[in-house]
Amino acid sequence: MVRTVFRVLGALGLVLMVGVVAHVGAGYTTAEVSSDAMRPTYAPGDRVLLERTEAGAVRRGDVVLQRTAGRYGGLAVIQRVVGVGGDRVAQEPGEPVTVNGKPLQEPYVNDGDPSGTTAPAYDVVVPEGRLFLLGDHRANSNDSRFFLDDRSGTVPEGAVLARAFDDRSGLVGAGLTALLGLVLVLGALAAEITGRRRHPVR
Template sequence: MRRVLRVLGASGLILTVGALVHVGTGYTTAKVSSDAMRPTYTPGDRVLLERTEAGSIRRGNVVLQRTAGRYGGLAVLQRVVGVGGDRVAQRPGGPLTVNGEPLTEPYVNGGDPSGQAPAYDVVVPEGRLFLLGDHRANSNDSRYFLDDRWGTVAEGAVLARALDDRSGLLGAGLTALLGFVLVLGAIATEIISRRRHPVR
């Protein structure tokens, strides 16, 4: 019986430590410091982010990225509107189009997808992303770096993406809780057993 309890306790410890390591290495947070992503995120908001690999970013994702030579080396939060191969274009006051189709953008501030930015027409190179803020009138994004690879950033510049689906994080939390319960149960049973059968 004690051997079974020790195995359960060890298994619980492994589950708990594994889940905590997964959360610690797989997720991070960032504090919003500008209006560029308003109304989705406002200054002072703490955003939960999932670390991700190049190639897994999709159009519509909000990502934290750091690109050398931009923003003083700081990481910024922006939305992906174009991925490799996409043609992204816009005229002042008009909708953003991707591959010739107007992009539905319910998240933009005040319903203004333009923000009076200069006109642009860009084909996003493979392995790169075209990024905009949700507050188009107050976002220093890909539109203002068109002379540097059409304003795009490398997928590898993405540090993490905002977490829309928290099921993975919830699963890790439940796994850690289960492991903790197993450890406590094994310890409690061992203590009770020793009290009933003291060693002489």
């Protein structure tokens, strides 16, 4: 009877471990930063943890991993969402970015410079279902500002593969669940071994 209980608990532990692995594998990914375009938020070599997201779930201010056909040699890049569908995004060299006529507060930009020495002036309305993206290191980011002749530099929402996130409580909970599953599996194995030693098969 006791061994049966431990076997059930062991099976439950295995289910928990497999479930956590499947959940994390399906819901999260990582990407390595390869350029200075997102300094100081991310530096080259940093590995960014991202959660997979659906089109339409991205919000202004999110840092996203996106891949757009015809840009960056087909590689996925990390950039920040500055404008979403319907937003009017504008900027003059040396001035802050404005969204719908209001200066955007951007404490994350490199050296406090929201423009960058090579940035062209722009004034665009983001089409519905698309995003206007910038790097945090504006002087060293090949972002939406440099593709203005292609749908005002915007990318489709569907180009977003995942977004960075700071709240890791969900992953901590998943880790604890996996640990519980491991304890149950190990407990079941120990009980099985002990039971066989006490009652050897003849």
